[in-house]
Amino acid sequence: MNLNATLFAQLVVFLILAWFTMKFVWPPIMKALDDRAKKIADGLAAADKAKTDLALAEKKVVDELRKARESAGEFRTAAEKQGATIVDEARAEAARIIAAAREAAEKEAGAAAQRAKEALRDQVAQLAVAGASQILRREINPQVHADLLANLKQELK
């Protein structure tokens, strides 16, 4: 084994290679590794947060559903109550209308009966006069006997 200038050349090459690695190889790789580590840490944190958020959202959904169910029940009760009220009111209104109609009809019927009675009275009076004139076989002056006839009419009431 001989020692010669190869040794110093190798020494210089060695230092140059190490310098190059320090300058151009090591920093970018280390930076990439650190950045990736940070990215992964961030990703894991984000995943954790998402999991928490999901749990919260699920809880909120359950709450909302429960609230919605409750308020729907309330609405239904109120609507049923209102419906009942409306039906009652309608029933009362109908009863009132029926009573009014009955009253009107009765009034009408009373008036008609009255009119018929009057007409009948007139006819009875005429009939009585005609009968009397037949009986008396003489003409009776209706003007002369108006008072008599009026009295008769009055009695027929």
Next chain:
Amino acid sequence: MATGHEAAAAEHAPTASEYIVHHLTHLKSAQQTSLVDWSVFHVDTLFWSVSLGLLAIFLFSRAASKATAGVPGRFQAAVEIIVEMVDSQAKSIIHGDRSFIAPLALTVFVWIFFMNAMDLLPLDLLPNVWGWIYGAAGHDPHHAYMRVVPTADLNATLGMSLGVLILCLYYSVKIKGIGGWMHELFTAPFGSHPVLYPINFAMQLIEFVAKTVSHGMRLFGNMYAGELIFMLIALMGAAWAGTLGSGLLWIGGVLAGAIWAIFHILIITLQAFIFMMLTLVYIGQAHESH
């Protein structure tokens, strides 16, 4: 003999020792006669280590430029796994600013792994390709030397461990101050007493030398030995000569080659990891007071 040596075999097949010596000879800028000669370069070691270093930082800078915080692809995830492994090791060893040390550890790990992995390529593949090129260029292919595992060259591993030593000294001064470091050099490990100053200083020097030499030698020794065993296994495979005994040797070569290559996957990774960990430990020691 392996395929690329057929031309050589036409004249005379290389003996086992010639084969191994050929494989263990570097492509040099000049012939080296003394043990230490600072005017000579190993061209093959430099070529392969620089190429693999460029490949490593090309791959990693591609991953870095595409890195986003989004979902990573397979390639990016693989790079990030390595980066995070290195970063967590650096974090557990270095207390203080790691903006240079952690990337340094990453460079050490990936670069050394790539250089070690050259051992898993077929032993004769790249040397033979080089032999053809060398022969085509009009030279004698017998002298086309090419060693493709830079970490099996002591110059490469000691060069890197020397780099780590320089960084240790730099961080010692930076963290403790020149005075604090000097104080430590003369008072640790035995204590603060004028009689002990030279002993302490000698111990510190031995410690630095031992750390640096063992750091580089460990990687070199493992890879050199591994390469040598691949060569011996290749010699078993090359023993084929039509006889029963040589046939059995050939089968043994295939089995041993497979087993050693599979085991070597562990070794190349482990050695790269050990070199990186020791780099961190030594620089970490520079951060701490004794």
